[in-house]
Amino acid sequence: MSNNLFDFGMIGLGVMGRNLLLNTADHGFSVIGFDKDETKTAALEAAATDGTTVKGVPDLAHMVQQLQSPRKLMMLVPAGKPVDDVIESLLPLVEKGDVIIDGGNSHYTDTLRRVKYLREKGIHFMGVGVSGGEQGARTGPSIMPGGDVEAYGHVKPLLEAISAKVNGEPCVAYLGKEGAGHYVKMVHNGIEYAIMQLISEAYTLLKHAGLSNDELHETFKRWNEGALQSFLVEITADIFLQNDDKTSARLLDVISDKAGSKGTGKWTSQDSMELPVAVPVIDTAVAMRTISGYKDERVKASALYNESGASLTVSTEEWIKQVHDALYFATILSYAQGLAMLYQASKELAMDIPLPEVVSVWRGGCIIRSTLLETFTQAYKQSPDLSNILLDSGVASLVKSAESNTRAIVAQAALSGIPAAAFMSSLAYFDAYRTERMATNLIQAQRDYFGAHTYQRTDVSGSFHTEWNH
Ligand SMILES: NC(=O)C1=CN([C@@H]2O[C@H](COP(=O)(O)OP(=O)(O)OC[C@H]3O[C@@H](n4cnc5c(N)ncnc54)[C@H](OP(=O)(O)O)[C@@H]3O)[C@@H](O)[C@H]2O)C=CC1
Ligand SMILES: O=C(CO)[C@H](O)[C@H](O)COP(=O)(O)O
Incomplete structure (x- = not known):
């Protein structure tokens, strides 16, 4: 501390x-933080x-005054109005050349507006995605900075130091x-959904095949040691073992099935349609969270449509292997769709997103x-401009290895009436994508028939219209 x-300063603790x-x-960086909630600042x-070297101050002006120039400030406050409120509070306090970072899950269009607004005032504003939750933030998150390259130069050493390795x-x-x-953070969250x-x-x-929570724990734990190794599979294995401290049940069994959301998954879907x-x-993942909220209707529909009629008779060992492969297949498809979206958005929105760096x-x-x-x-090292990761031959061989078990799972889920919309959706996308x-x-x-919208032919170029025989 000189x-x-x-x-470095943080707003929102x-x-x-x-x-x-x-x-x-x-x-090794000296840091200072402020939150409008004084108890958080004090703690x-x-x-x-x-x-x-860590200091908490109960006043934003005191915090800004105590920062080295150019000042490097990050805010981690809820997306939307709180971000604009913080910017307005900072404006009388900062100087030209200072760097303000929004590390929250802001919508990128808000970020574009804020970059322009602050650039006119000589202030660098960067939208930076941060992922890793509470533990990741403390020990090493994944960090997704975008915006002004000059501003990035000021914070690069610090971001590199605190990130995961x-x-x-x-x-x-x-x-x-x-x-x-x-x-990039929005699409990350879409893939997460x-x-x-x-x-x-x-x-x-x-x-439905009869696995207990202990068996589910063992299964996911084993999966996490192989091709499905991932943070989400790892924490899922842990979740099955957690006991409830209010009853003798496992906690998962007493958690309501209405899933919450803050919006980034929905934004990914909305924006994908804009591109398209x-x-x-x-x-499908966004829709399933929405359907999860229809609890009262689902209770009625369950009785009306005889949900208890759903039955599954399978060899457990074979079923576990098939579900494993279907999860592997559909996980690859999820990354492929998100990365294809980034590829297209990078071009359409002129953002120059480097996919090799993203992955x-x-x-x-x-x-x-x-x-x-x-x-x-x-894969991206070999072909940095891949429009879809499914076109990589190495990835293709992984997808093919899991394809037949995915079909078995989807067919059985449909026959048994077990909801498996995301698995079905991944297979449907795959079958369409690989159809010449x-x-x-x-x-x-049809469009030309009812609306004279014209069509293109396979043999001659140009647009054509036909007076269809009615
Ligand atoms: N939690 C997570 O796993 C992740 C969250 N994010 C994103 O990071 C951002 C922060 O999330 P998170 O830390 O979970 O949120 P929290 O609600 O835990 O913390 C936000 C803090 O900001 C404070 N605050 C709000 N407005 C102001 C203001 N004008 N000045 C100073 N402080 C203010 C809040 O105070 P008060 O409570 O009094 O309003 C609160 O203490 C969000 O955009 C979130 O989506 C990103 C990755 C992961
Ligand atoms: O960004 C995150 C993880 O990467 C946040 O935890 C985010 O809140 C998750 O989204 P949602 O609350 O909609 O499930």
């Missing part, structure tokens, strides 16, 4: 801000590692212009980290 001035700031201090210093490489890289950091939905479907498929790019597994940064620290990301990193001539020529004919 001149008694601090290296909740789950993410507090932990990221303490992580920053652990890496900050006590939580710091001995020997680190894989094979000694920091899980942070410059991921593109303007709103790219928040765009898809994989979480798939895991929950694998859970129900295994439960097909991300049906993500769309590399996701290998550690983030919620969707998995061994598959190492495979994708190698789809049936959409008929849609073209």
